Each structure stands twice: as C-alpha cells, then as structure tokens.
Amino acid sequence: MFDFRPVGYVIGLLLVALGATMLIPWAVDIAWDTGGGGTFAVSAAITILFGGSLALASANSRTPGLNLQQAFLLTVMSWLALPVFAALPFWFGAPQATYTDAFFEAMSGMTTTGSTVFSNLDELPMGTLLWRGMMQWFGGVGIIVVAMAFLPTLKVGGMQLFRSEGFDTLGKVLPRAGEIAGSISIIYLVLTVACILAYTLVGMEFFDALVLSLTTISTGGFTNTDASFGAFQGAPEYVASMFMLLASLPFIRYVQMMRGSSQPLFRDSQVRAFLVTALSLILLMTFYRMLYNGEGSEESFREALFNVTSILSGTGYISVDYQLWGPFPVVLFFMLGLVGGCAGSTCCSIKIFRFQLLFISIKQQIKRIHSPHGIFAARYAGRPVGDDVMSSVMAFFVMFMLTLGVLSVILTLLGLDFITAVSGAATALANVGPGLGPEIGPSGNFGGLSDPVKWVLSAAMLLGRLELISVYILFTVGFWRG
Amino acid sequence: MFDFRPVGYVIGLLLVALGATMLIPWAVDIAWDTGGGGTFAVSAAITILFGGSLALASANSRTPGLNLQQAFLLTVMSWLALPVFAALPFWFGAPQATYTDAFFEAMSGMTTTGSTVFSNLDELPMGTLLWRGMMQWFGGVGIIVVAMAFLPTLKVGGMQLFRSEGFDTLGKVLPRAGEIAGSISIIYLVLTVACILAYTLVGMEFFDALVLSLTTISTGGFTNTDASFGAFQGAPEYVASMFMLLASLPFIRYVQMMRGSSQPLFRDSQVRAFLVTALSLILLMTFYRMLYNGEGSEESFREALFNVTSILSGTGYISVDYQLWGPFPVVLFFMLGLVGGCAGSTCCSIKIFRFQLLFISIKQQIKRIHSPHGIFAARYAGRPVGDDVMSSVMAFFVMFMLTLGVLSVILTLLGLDFITAVSGAATALANVGPGLGPEIGPSGNFGGLSDPVKWVLSAAMLLGRLELISVYILFTVGFWRG
Numbered sequence: 003m004f005d006f007r008p009v010g011y012v013i014g015l016l017l018v019a020l021g022a023t024m025l026i027p028w029a030v031d032i033a034w035d036t037g038g039g040g041t042f043a044v045s046a047a048i049t050i051l052f053g054g055s056l057a058l059a060s061a062n063s064r065t066p067g068l069n070l071q072q073a074f075l076l077t078v079m080s081w082l083a084l085p086v087f088a089a090l091p092f093w094f095g096a097p098q099a100t101y102t103d104a105f106f107e108a109m110s111g112m113t114t115t116g117s118t119v120f121s122n123l124d125e126l127p128m129g130t131l132l133w134r135g136m137m138q139w140f141g142g143v144g145i146i147v148v149a150m151a152f153l154p155t156l157k158v159g160g161m162q163l164f165r166s167e168g169f170d171t172l173g174k175v176l177p178r179a180g181e182i183a184g185s186i187s188i189i190y191l192v193l194t195v196a197c198i199l200a201y202t203l204v205g206m207e208f209f210d211a212l213v214l215s216l217t218t219i220s221t222g223g224f225t226n227t228d229a230s231f232g233a234f235q236g237a238p239e240y241v242a243s244m245f246m247l248l249a250s251l252p253f254i255r256y257v258q259m260m261r262g263s264s265q266p267l268f269r270d271s272q273v274r275a276f277l278v279t280a281l282s283l284i285l286l287m288t289f290y291r292m293l294y295n296g297e298g299s300e301e302s303f304r305e306a307l308f309n310v311t312s313i314l315s316g317t318g319y320i321s322v323d324y325q326l327w328g329p330f331p332v333v334l335f336f337m338l339g340l341v342g343g344c345a346g347s348t349c350c351s352i353k354i355f356r357f358q359l360l361f362i363s364i365k366q367q368i369k370r371i372h373s374p375h376g377i378f379a380a381r382y383a384g385r386p387v388g389d390d391v392m393s394s395v396m397a398f399f400v401m402f403m404l405t406l407g408v409l410s411v412i413l414t415l416l417g418l419d420f421i422t423a424v425s426g427a428a429t430a431l432a433n434v435g436p437g438l439g440p441e442i443g444p445s446g447n448f449g450g451l452s453d454p455v456k457w458v459l460s461a462a463m464l465l466g467r468l469e470l471i472s473v474y475i476l477f478t479v480g481f482w483r484g
Numbered sequence: 485m486f487d488f489r490p491v492g493y494v495i496g497l498l499l500v501a502l503g504a505t506m507l508i509p510w511a512v513d514i515a516w517d518t519g520g521g522g523t524f525a526v527s528a529a530i531t532i533l534f535g536g537s538l539a540l541a542s543a544n545s546r547t548p549g550l551n552l553q554q555a556f557l558l559t560v561m562s563w564l565a566l567p568v569f570a571a572l573p574f575w576f577g578a579p580q581a582t583y584t585d586a587f588f589e590a591m592s593g594m595t596t597t598g599s600t601v602f603s604n605l606d607e608l609p610m611g612t613l614l615w616r617g618m619m620q621w622f623g624g625v626g627i628i629v630v631a632m633a634f635l636p637t638l639k640v641g642g643m644q645l646f647r648s649e650g651f652d653t654l655g656k657v658l659p660r661a662g663e664i665a666g667s668i669s670i671i672y673l674v675l676t677v678a679c680i681l682a683y684t685l686v687g688m689e690f691f692d693a694l695v696l697s698l699t700t701i702s703t704g705g706f707t708n709t710d711a712s713f714g715a716f717q718g719a720p721e722y723v724a725s726m727f728m729l730l731a732s733l734p735f736i737r738y739v740q741m742m743r744g745s746s747q748p749l750f751r752d753s754q755v756r757a758f759l760v761t762a763l764s765l766i767l768l769m770t771f772y773r774m775l776y777n778g779e780g781s782e783e784s785f786r787e788a789l790f791n792v793t794s795i796l797s798g799t800g801y802i803s804v805d806y807q808l809w810g811p812f813p814v815v816l817f818f819m820l821g822l823v824g825g826c827a828g829s830t831c832c833s834i835k836i837f838r839f840q841l842l843f844i845s846i847k848q849q850i851k852r853i854h855s856p857h858g859i860f861a862a863r864y865a866g867r868p869v870g871d872d873v874m875s876s877v878m879a880f881f882v883m884f885m886l887t888l889g890v891l892s893v894i895l896t897l898l899g900l901d902f903i904t905a906v907s908g909a910a911t912a913l914a915n916v917g918p919g920l921g922p923e924i925g926p927s928g929n930f931g932g933l934s935d936p937v938k939w940v941l942s943a944a945m946l947l948g949r950l951e952l953i954s955v956y957i958l959f960t961v962g963f964w965r966g
Binding site (some may be wrong): 347411424438 | 527543552638639640751811812814815816818821842843845846848849850851852853854856871872874875878879881882883886889892893896897899901902903904905920953956957960962963
C-alpha cells in the first residue's frame with residue numbers, strides 16, 4: 003500500500019506556514035487601512051486549520067524520510083495544494099474574483115509565471131498587491147530548493163547532471179532540502195534587500211520597490227499596475243535588468259562564493275553560456291531597433307536590455323509593447339521564452355544547460371558520421387556526461403515540444419486563435435508571463451479568457467514548473483506499482 | 485585531396501538524363517501546338533551539353549565506387565544541380581519567370597514540396613504543366629532511392645534503422661542504388677498508371693489525370709489550376725486520398741509483396757502507426773466539422789479525408805480553404821505537416837517512425853525513474869534499437885525544431901509576419917506545400933514573396949528533403965578533413 007502520510011505531513015506543515023504568512027498582508031491592510039478588510043485573516047485561519055489537521059492526521063508515519071514515489075508526489079501535490087489555498091484571499095476579498103480567476107492568479111504566482119487575470123491593479127488594496135508579490139517570492143525560493151534537492155535525485159530531465167554539486171551528500175531528501183533551503187534563503191533574502199534598496203535609490207516608492215523586488219528576484223513578473231513595468235521607464239529598467247540576470251544564475255554558485263570559493267560563478271559553463279546568449283540577443287535587438295525603428299541608441303539599448311532580459315529569464319515584465327517593433331522581435335521574443343535561464347535558479351523553460359547538451363549531442367552525431375568506428379564521450383563543463391543524462395535531456399526537449407503542440411491544439415478547440423493558443427501555451431509552459439497577439443500579448447491581460455482556457459493554462463504552468471516529467475510520472479501505472 | 489570526379493561523373497549523367505526527359509514536354513508542345521515553342525528543346529540542349537561535359541571531364545576516376553564524403557556530396561549536389569537546370573524552361577519560356585521564381589518552382593518540384601510561385605496556371609502551355617508534374621515524379625522516385633541506398637549507410641537521422649531491410653547487401657553504394665532504383669521504379673510506375681486510370685474513371689480529362697497522378701504518387705502537390713484540387717471535388721478526392729496514402733507507405737514493402745512475401749505491409753509497425761494516426765485524425769476532423777461547422781456527414785468526411793491525407797503525407801493539395809473551418813483545424817493542419825509519412829516513401833518531414841522512437845525513448849526515461857537500476861533495452865518493431873539510433877533520432881528532432889526556429893527568425897527579418905514566417909518555414913522544411921495566413925495559406929500563392937524569401941525557402945526545402953544533416957555535414961571542418 004502507498005503510504006500518503008509523509009506527503010500529507012509535509013504538505014500540512016507547508017500550508018500552516020503559508021497561512022501564517024497571510025498575516026503579513028493582513029497586518030499591512032490594517033496598518034495602512036487600505037480597505038482590505040479581514041480577508042487575509044479568514045484565509046489564514048482556513049489554511050492553517052486545514053494544514054494543521056492534515057499534518058496531525060498524517061503524523062506518526064512509521065517510515066522516516068521519503069521514498070522515490072513519495073518525493074514525486076510531494077513535489078507535485080505541494081505545488082497544487084499551495085495555490086489552492088493561496089487563491090483564497092482573491093476569492094474572498096478585494097478583486098472579488100471567481101475561484102477560477104483566483105486560482106489562475108495564485109498558480110501564476112506560485113509558479114513565478116506572472117500572467118495576470120486582474121485589471122485595475124492600482125485600485126487593489128496594498129495587502130492584495132503584496133500577497134501577489136509574496137506568492138512569487140515563495141514560489142521562487144521553493145523551486146530552487148526542489149530543483150536542487152529533489153529533481154537531481156529523481157533524475158528529471160537531465161537534472162541528475164547537478165547531483166554532485168554542492169549538496170550531494172546523498173543523505174535523506176528532507177534533511178538535505180532543509181539544509182539547502184537554509185543556505186539559499188540567505189542569498190535570496192540578501193538579493194531581495196539589495197534590489198529593494200536599488201529600486202528606491204532610482205526613485206521608486208517603497209511599496210513598489212518592495213513588491214517589484216519580490217517579483218524580480220523570483221523572476222516572477224507581477225507588478226502593481228496594468229502597465230507592467232511601463233510606469234518605471236528609465237533607470238529602474240537598468241536596475242531590474244541587473245537583478246533579473248542575477249536571479250537567472252545558479253544560486254549554488256552564490257552559496258559557494260559566500261563560503262569563500264573564488265570566482266565559481268564565471269567558471270560555470272552554464273553561466274557563461276547564459277550571459278553570452280543574453281548579451282548577443284540584447285545587442286542584436288538594439289541594432290535592429292536602431293536600424294529598423296530608428297530609435298535613439300540609449301532608448302534602443304535600454305528597451306532591448308530590459309525586455310530581452312525579462313522574457314529570457316521568464317520574468318515577464320514589459321516596459322513597452324514590443325509587438326509594435328515588427329515581426330522579427332515578435333518571433334524572437336516568442337523563442338526567447340523557450341530558452342530560459344540556468345538550472346538551479348528561479349527560471350523555468352527549457353533552460354540553457356539543456357541547449358548546451360543538445361548542441362553537444364548534435365556535434366557527437368556529426369562526429370559519428372565522420373568516423374563511424376570512433377567513440378566520442380560527451381563532455382560538459384569539463385566532465386564526461388553519461389548517456390542517461392543525454393537521453394533524458396533529449397527526452398525532455400521532445401516532451402516539451404509535444405506538450406506545447408498538444409496544449410496549443412486543446413486551446414484552439416476551446417476557441418482561441420492560432421497566435422493566442424500557441425503563444426499562450428508556450429508562455430504558460432515556460433512560466434514566462436505575456437503571450438502574443440492583441441488579447442494576451444504585452445499590452446493585454448488573461449482576464450478575458452474563458453474558464454476552461456484558464457484551467458488548461460494553470461495546468462500548463464504546473465507542468466512546466468515541475469519539468470513536466472515529475473507530473474507525467476504520476477499518471478503511469480508503473481509509478482503506483484512501486 | 486578530395487576527389488570530386490566520381491561525384492561530377494554521376495551528376496553529369498543525371499543531368500544528361502534530365503535533359504533527355506525535357507524532350508517529352510517539347511514533343512507535347514509540338515504535337516498539340518499549345519504555344520510552348522522551342523523552350524524545352526533549348527533547355528534540353530543546354531542541360532545535356534553541360535551534363536555531358538561534366539561527365540566526360542570527371543570520367544576516368546581511379547577510385548571505383550564512392551567513399552563516405554563523396555556519397556554525401558553527391559546526394560546534396562544532385563539535389564542542387566538538378567533544380568538549377570530543371571528551372572530553365574520556366575525562365576526561357578511560358579511563364580517568363582525571373583530565375584529566382586523559376587528556381588523556386590523547380591526546387592519545390594524536385595523536393596516534392598508543391599508550393600508554387602506561378603498563377604494563372606491554366607493558361608500555361610501543356611508542356612510546362614507536364615514538366616511541373618514530371619519534376620515532382622522524378623524527385624519522388626529519386627528520394628526513395630536516396631533514402632534506401634544512401635541515408636541508412638550514412639547513418640542520417642536514425643535511418644540506419646532501415647539498413648538491414650531488403651537491400652542491405654553492403655555492396656558498393658552505386659550498384660545498390662541502381663538495383664533499388666530498378667525495383668522501386670516498377671512499383672512507382674505501376675502505382676502511377678493505376679492512379680491515371682482511376683482518375684480518368686471518375687471523370688477527369690486525360691491530361692489532368694496524367695499530371696495529377698505524377699504529383700499524387702510523388703506526394704508532390706503541383707496541380708494544373710490555381711484552385712489546386714478545388715476543381716475536382718467529389719469522387720476524385722477519394723481516389724487522390726487512396727493513392728496519397730499508398731504513396732506514404734514504405735515502397736520496399738511493395739517490392740517484397742511483388743516478390744511473393746505475404747502481407748509484409750500490415751506487419752510493418754511503421755505502416756500500422758501511420759494508418760492509425762491518419763485514420764484517427766481524419767475521424768477527429770470529420771466530427772469536428774459536423775459538430776462545429778454543421779456540415780453534412782459525407783462532405784465532412786470527404787473534405788477531412790482529403791485535406792488531412794494531403795497535408796499529413798506532405799502532398800499539399802487543397803480542396804477547400806480549411807482556414808475557414810476555425811482555429812482548431814488551422815493549428816492541427818500546421819502540426820500535421822510536421823508529422824509526415826513513412827520512411828522509404830516519398831514523404832518528407834519528421835516521419836512517423838521517428839515519433840514512434842521518440843515515444844519509446846520517453847517511456848524508457850520514465851521506466852528508468854521507476855527503477856533506477858534496471859536496464860531497459862529499447863525495442864522497435866520487435867527488434868532492439870541501439871543507443872546510436874535513438875540518439876540520432878532525437879538529435880534529428882532537435883535539429884529540425886532549431887532549424888525551424890532559425891528559419892522563422894530569418895524570414896521575419898526579411899519582413900514576413902509571424903504566421904507567414906513560421907508556417908512558411910515549416911511547410912518548406914517539411915516539403916508540404918501550403919502555409920498559413922492570407923498570403924501563403926491554402927488560398928494563397930508564394931509568388932508575392934520577395935526574392936530573398938524565396939531563396940531562403942528554397943534552401944529550407946533542400947535541407948528538409950535531405951534530412952538536414954546530409955546538408956549540415958558539408959559545412960563542418962571534419963567532413964573535409966576526411
């Protein structure tokens with residue numbers, strides 16, 4: 003029999019913690035009397051009550067630690083259970099959203115996607131805006147812990163490549179997760195505080211600086227106005243770009259730097275590949291803007307820097323509607339979203355290390371054709387890469403593309419047009435934020451979509467956030483047979 | 485030093501043969517006095533003269549047979565040289581096209597793509613229309629020979645899977661190619677004659693039946709009117725669908741049937757997968773049409789059967805503008821084009837056996853997660869599949885997707901909008917024919933595109949037809965070092 007108790011126990015505790023954090027926006031609403039009312043208190047009570055009961059009911063499991071099945075189930079169920087409850091304040095209170103909208107917003111938050119269904123954001127109570135930022139912030143740190151503690155051991159999509167890094171003491175999963183969470187949280191907090199300071203230094207009001215820092219460091223993308231980052235053109239764009247780039251790098255490197263290793267960041271092949279990719283694309287877009295749109299060089303560079311970084315890192319802030327720049331930027335931004343940042347950061351999507359490995363694999367194929375009897379061991383970052391890692395990376399890529407195709411078809415069956423369906427599926431699966439086209443594009447909003455579409459997109463966000471296979475595996479017979 | 489002579493010799497002979505076949509449309513133009521003039525005679529003379537000189541100059545090579553490099557170079561150069569000369573009649577004569585247009589049409593013909601830049605087709609001389617059909621017919625049989633004789637030995641994109649089939653006597657490449665060409669040509673001719681008879685039986689005029697048979701059996705897609713297959717709605721659609729399906733199956737199975745093996749066709753895993761896929765999609769589309777568009781059941785079935793088969797097989801005939809059916813068919817038809825038929829047929833695109841192997845690989849990944857220490861040998865059609873085959877199939881898929889992405893970006897830089905760029909790149913790379921959108925969609929034409937766009941699309945057709953890697957490998961340093 004499958005023992006759900008260890009899973010229920012951890013999820014119960016996570017819900018209690020989530021409920022407790024709801025008291026922060028509650029306090030904010032009370033302190034500044036911004037009209038939020040007791041929404042957050044009620045939501046907190048329900049969440050803590052439910053989580054506490056679940057934890058109590060699931061305690062006393064005879065098996066200490068988690069086995070493979072339980073680790074997968076915990077990963078998926080926690081990313082499902084937290085949005086279910088995180089949605090409550092939006093449902094009970096301020097935007098008075100339907101539960102579908104509230105859940106979409108919470109899933110978009112916890113997965114750090116950043117697509118929003120709410121409009122007139124600046125009329126929402128401060129507590130609600132803060133809660134949107136907090137969800138992304140928790141989701142961001144949560145995914146780093148999962149990506150570093152769980153996925154490598156679970157061999158998901160080539161993440162086993164990072165098994166021997168830093169924390170590979172091969173202990174039980176949960177204690178390691180705790181250790182990782184500790185070190186990472188400090189870095190995460192330091193970066194967030196630095197970001198708040200930087201935003202206020204360039205003239206942002208404190209509340210905006212706070213919420214935007216929460217969504218910058220988590221590469222989430224929620225903002226406090228319908229104009230996204232359009233309200234902060236100029237210096238804040240540079241600050242945001244810098245911190246989005248920092249948040250796209252593997253956090254383990256920061257931990258190592260903190261512990262005294264010299265320059266581990268720039269020796270990391272993934273980091274170099276990401277920065278070179280980002281820089282090339284930013285320069286390409288700058289020159290395109292100067293040549294085709296005749297914009298000034300500072301504006302061209304700044305807008306290219308900000309928007310390319312935002313989409314590449316999967317943050318999803320927008321400072322201008324880049325759809326007006328012409329068809330080249332439109333297609334490029336679509337593809338940027340499918341690239342993503344480094345593994346072990348808050349970024350989602352296919353990720354830069356997988357592209358590196360895919361190119362290595364193609365090179366190997368070509369070498370094998372040149373010399374049919376030669377043996378070519380793939381090497382990544384100086385170390386040999388096993389065939390199992392290679393094939394799981396390639397299988398991930400295939401799964402990603404096929405899932406994108408199937409989601410697009412489903413979305414058209416639900417009535418979306420070609421561009422909205424394909425870009426909607428892509429932006430949800432890659433946890434980016436904006437899609438393309440007039441409805442869900444940079445100047446649009448997901449609020450006008452039908453309920454079934456919102457549920458499909460929510461499912462896509464979850465799938466993408468957990469590297470697809472963690473979710474798919476729950477639907478296989480072999481998984482439940484042990 | 486690289487010895488070009490064996491390559492030059494074979495290409496020379498192929499050009500002489502091509503030139504000789506130009507005398508057929510010349511004879512047709514003279515016999516029916518359709519206004520073609522001496523265009524074809526002049527083109528034939530130039531082609532034969534050039535080809536003959538090349539063959540003579542390259543003869544007396546000391547090395548008999550071809551080595552690996554020469555086999556690749558021959559494959560790519562022949563698919564480049566033949567369109568260069570096959571384009572001449574369009575340039576000198578009837579449509580008085582620019583050389584860019586003439587070359588595009590010839591490349592679209594020889595690669596069996598079927599995108600056309602010419603309009604007012606019914607005003608063209610019969611010889612010209614016949615030549616368009618003949619190009620596709622030659623291109624079709626040519627690719628079967630290449631796919632069976634060259635690609636498996638060259639280990640291109642997992643085609644080595646078919647090495648042990650039928651003709652694997654491991655002799656020299658050229659004699660084997662000759663043997664294969666012989667057996668295949670008989671089947672190809674029999675199918676074509678059967679198709680002509682069937683088309684005339686359902687009321688088509690002989691000339692239409694002839695040209696359409698040439699482009700049906702080659703899954704090419706050129707027709708004699710701007711309305712594509714719209715002029716032949718009804719019974720001819722059923723005939724065309726049957727023969728397009730037959731032409732999508734591996735021709736080696738027909739050879740085996742001809743030699744007395746019983747039922748090799750339906751024991752072939754690839755054939756079964758293709759037919760099940762086709763049938764499911766046809767039924768799905770039929771029900772969609774009945775439900776959403778409220779069409780009668782016969783019309784719904786016939787239009788679904790014909791258009792799904794046409795796009796899935798990469799033929800590219802169109803009987804109605806399916807873009808008017810709604811967004812679901814638009815996305816589905818886009819993806820259908822990326823599936824394709826069986827290896828060893830005239831179909832292009834990713835092909836059904838690769839999808840089968842990709843799914844097998846994903847299953848393996850999941851099994852490996854279930855039981856980390858188990859060993860799971862992949863099996864396809866009852867036989868074990870080597871890791872090298874698996875990884876070359878996956879590398880092919882990755883290359884296909886990345887190439888599609890890069891081509892789309894280039895096309896937008898040349899001024900195309902999102903849908904035209906992405907669907908144009910896809911339809912050219914997969915050798916399908918029609919794209920999406922108002923310009924190159926089912927009711928459109930490629931004639932209005934700019935010259936640079938036409939050259940990029942021509943290159944894409946060549947790339948796709950030769951399974952990408954045959955072309956890419958020529959651009960690697962290692963290839964020329966031997």
